[in-house]
Amino acid sequence: MKDKITQSFTKLFGNQPIVAFAPGRINLIGEHTDYQEGLVFPAAVEQGIWVGIQKNGLSTCRLFSVDFEEEFVFDIHSFSPKKNHWANYIMGVASQFQQAGYKLEGFDLAFGGNIPASGLSSSAALSIAIGTGLSEVFKLTITKKSIVLYAQKSEHLFAGVKCGIMDPYASAFGVKDRALLLDCRTNTHFEVEADFGEHSLLLVNSKVKHNLADSAYNQRREACEESVRILRKIYPEATSLRDIPVKDLEKVKKLLPAELFPKAKHVISEIDRVTLASNALHAGDLNVFGTLLKESHLSLSKDFEVSCAELDFLAEKSWDLPGVIGSRMMGGGFGGCTINLVANSRVQNFQDQLYSAYKENFDIEADFIPVSLSEGARILE
Numbered sequence: 001m002k003d004k005i006t007q008s009f010t011k012l013f014g015n016q017p018i019v020a021f022a023p024g025r026i027n028l029i030g031e032h033t034d035y036q037e038g039l040v041f042p043a044a045v046e047q048g049i050w051v052g053i054q055k056n057g058l059s060t061c062r063l064f065s066v067d068f069e070e071e072f073v074f075d076i077h078s079f080s081p082k083k084n085h086w087a088n089y090i091m092g093v094a095s096q097f098q099q100a101g102y103k104l105e106g107f108d109l110a111f112g113g114n115i116p117a118s119g120l121s122s123s124a125a126l127s128i129a130i131g132t133g134l135s136e137v138f139k140l141t142i143t144k145k146s147i148v149l150y151a152q153k154s155e156h157l158f159a160g161v162k163c164g165i166m167d168p169y170a171s172a173f174g175v176k177d178r179a180l181l182l183d184c185r186t187n188t189h190f191e192v193e194a195d196f197g198e199h200s201l202l203l204v205n206s207k208v209k210h211n212l213a214d215s216a217y218n219q220r221r222e223a224c225e226e227s228v229r230i231l232r233k234i235y236p237e238a239t240s241l242r243d244i245p246v247k248d249l250e251k252v253k254k255l256l257p258a259e260l261f262p263k264a265k266h267v268i269s270e271i272d273r274v275t276l277a278s279n280a281l282h283a284g285d286l287n288v289f290g291t292l293l294k295e296s297h298l299s300l301s302k303d304f305e306v307s308c309a310e311l312d313f314l315a316e317k318s319w320d321l322p323g324v325i326g327s328r329m330m331g332g333g334f335g336g337c338t339i340n341l342v343a344n345s346r347v348q349n350f351q352d353q354l355y356s357a358y359k360e361n362f363d364i365e366a367d368f369i370p371v372s373l374s375e376g377a378r379i380l381e
């Protein structure tokens with residue numbers, strides 16, 4: 001992929017680019033907790049986005065998407081978001097750098113990727129690759145963590161999704177064979193060795209992406225914020241649902257309106273599950289780990305209501321298949337992938353059974369994507 005990007009760049013702009021790479025991410029557990037200062041347990045994957053970039057001495061930025069075979073041009077001193085356009089991820093990061101006081105000039109850029117499904121956060125991978133590339137080309141002294149925060153802000157302002165920090169963080173900080181136990185209050189992490197023994201992590205791509213996923217995401221976030229405002233009556237210091245102990249759920253139920261309680265319950269209990277699951281993985285107790293994945297799915301589906309018929313079917317069917325340790329929907333929801341931990345000796349059977357059952361029920365041919373935990377963003381030599 002690096003060669004393909006370099007060749008496209010050279011063909012278009014005539015010189016050699018610097019190439020930055022940033023991976024997509026998976027999340028073992030901890031969904032919809034990052035924007036409530038909670039815990040999450042993601043990891044970077046091998047697949048990602050490659051960005052070839054070089055200064056051009058102009059004030060114009062010339063962009064080329066190798067995958068869409070599409071160009072886009074903007075002026076570095078005057079630009080604004082364009083509805084639903086991939087260039088927003090690039091302009092958004094450039095804008096954040098400029099607002100932070102970094103001086104940018106015109107640049108040429110060609111990018112492409114091999115992220116095989118939606119739900120692996122290609123947008124965060126693109127933003128982090130851009131941030132890493134810009135920082136290298138303009139010789140900016142800018143920390144990885146700042147790039148992560150600019151990428152997140154860029155997505156809020158230029159793509160209109162009020163996402164948390166998990167995706168850009170995992171893309172930037174990923175480590176081979178490790179999951180990141182990330183605390184989204186302090187924005188710091190512990191690396192946890194992910195030894196799955198004779199088991200493999202496998203994503204199942206539902207191949208659906210329901211409309212309104214972005215607006216539903218923002219609504220869920222608002223519902224959590226509303227719960228926090230109400231709960232301050234008895235937890236005056238609370239800044240997020242992270243501050244509500246899981247043992248207080250009964251008390252919380254009495255205070256919150258019926259439509260808000262299940263949402264709050266999901267976040268509070270999911271944060272607890274992340275601690276339990278990371279401990280279980282550390283201790284090598286895969287059965288406990290798998291049970292927590294199932295509980296996470298049920299909570300996301302029934303209480304937080306971000307699943308859909310296709311994801312529910314894939315997860316529920318998987319729980320009954322031999323060799324499956326755990327299965328749940330992964331990411332923001334309303335489509336994308338499930339994440340599954342399956343005994344190596346049963347992987348083929350798992351794929352065959354799930355493929356036919358899903359095809360029969362939804363007339364969709366699911367994809368199976370093996371994933372391995374990999375290194376985060378970097379400049380490629």
Ligand code: GLA
Nearest residue numbers: 031032163164165166331332
């Ligand atoms: C999306 C967001 C993340 C996170 C997940 C749900 O991927 O970008 O910040 O909230 O959904 O866990």
